[in-house]
Amino acid sequence: MTFLAIDIGNTRLKWSLYAEPRPGTQLLAHGAEFLENIDKLAEGAWRNLAAPTRMLGCIVAGDAVKRRVHEQMEIWDVVPQWVVASAAEAGITNGYDHPTRLGADRWVAMIGARQRILRAGPARPMVVVMVGTAVTVEAIDTEGKFLGGLILPGHGIMLRALESGTAGLHVPTGEVKLFPTNTSDALTSGGTYAIAGAVERMVQHVRAHCHAEPACIMTGGAGWKMAPSMSVPFELVDNLIFDGLLEMAQRRYAADSALT
Structure with a gap:
């Protein structure tokens, strides 16, 4: 069960692909892109990446950036999930x-x-x-x-x-x-x-x-x-x-x- 973690700040998107969704697991691949370049992920850094089974992300950059990331993730059959703070x-x-x-x-x-x-x-x-x-x-x-x-x-x-x-x-x-x-x-x-x-x-x-x-x-x-x-x-x-x-x-x- 491979796991994709995404951290989208105000300037960059950072991602890491792990062997499993648990602390201490093997890191398989990782990278970072400035926000102006994230529309190239599907044809670039993610093109030959093994399809993740699960995904969880953290974003502060807003819904417009999130939609652009969703478009890049359409190359995989994975449901995007994003953290919202809770009680x-x-x-x-x-x-x-x-x-x-x-x-x-x-x-x-x-x-x-x-x-x-x-x-x-x-x-x-x-x-x-x-x-x-x-x-x-x-x-x-x-x-x-x-x-x-x-x-x-x-x-x-x-x-x-x-x-x-x-x-x-x-x-x-x-x-x-x-x-x-x-x-x-x-x-x-x-x-x-x-x-x-x-x-x-x-x-x-x-x-x-x-x-x-x-x-x-x-x-x-x-x-x-x-x-x-x-x-x-x-x-x-x-x-x-x-x-x-x-x-x-x-x-x-x-x-x-x-x-x-």
């Missing part, structure tokens, strides 16, 4: 005011992080950070309850906002410095430390609320940019959303089998 699933309880309005990527990443912690040892509180086009910083207690989270702009959005809103300010590429002495470094350092500060503040909140030191797990395409500037211990995980999709798929399909 509880796979060890996480959703504390959002309106649970279904929580972004699917945030929900799936928290599920992946929770299972990662449980496989490594006893349960503990967590701060889950995704660094991409936008940045999210989530708080989860020891029992797996999502307490709430922060959303802030990623590096690119911050810099473009400054460029468009500030006369004469152009955004070249700078470096992160302790004491920036030019505009390029000041911009890059400011954005980086803003994200690092948000993570540090959330770690403080979770530590005080749970009376325990939280595990901090970071993921996202721009996570590596943050690594040298973090002020709290953390683990950088490349494919946290795929970890979450595999966990959700295993539980969902086991439940379906039990019903039949």
Whole structure:
């Protein structure tokens, strides 16, 4: 029973084909495309791919992009399924005011992080950070309850906002410095430390609320940019959303089998 996991963010579509829908299974193939190129998947990266038996995806890019992906998947006899956040699933309880309005990527990443912690040892509180086009910083207690989270702009959005809103300010590429002495470094350092500060503040909140030191797990395409500037211990995980999709798929399909 091969399984296709798809993660569609604001910039790219990432996919992985696994031997089975369960954590730890064999990865058979994987790839990524910018959203403007996804109409070429059926004739490109997916053309000679073994047809998946099951599929589960996570999307934040909107219905128009989802329809384009469905068109590319018509080469296979597989029913597309997409994650919508719920009140509880796979060890996480959703504390959002309106649970279904929580972004699917945030929900799936928290599920992946929770299972990662449980496989490594006893349960503990967590701060889950995704660094991409936008940045999210989530708080989860020891029992797996999502307490709430922060959303802030990623590096690119911050810099473009400054460029468009500030006369004469152009955004070249700078470096992160302790004491920036030019505009390029000041911009890059400011954005980086803003994200690092948000993570540090959330770690403080979770530590005080749970009376325990939280595990901090970071993921996202721009996570590596943050690594040298973090002020709290953390683990950088490349494919946290795929970890979450595999966990959700295993539980969902086991439940379906039990019903039949």
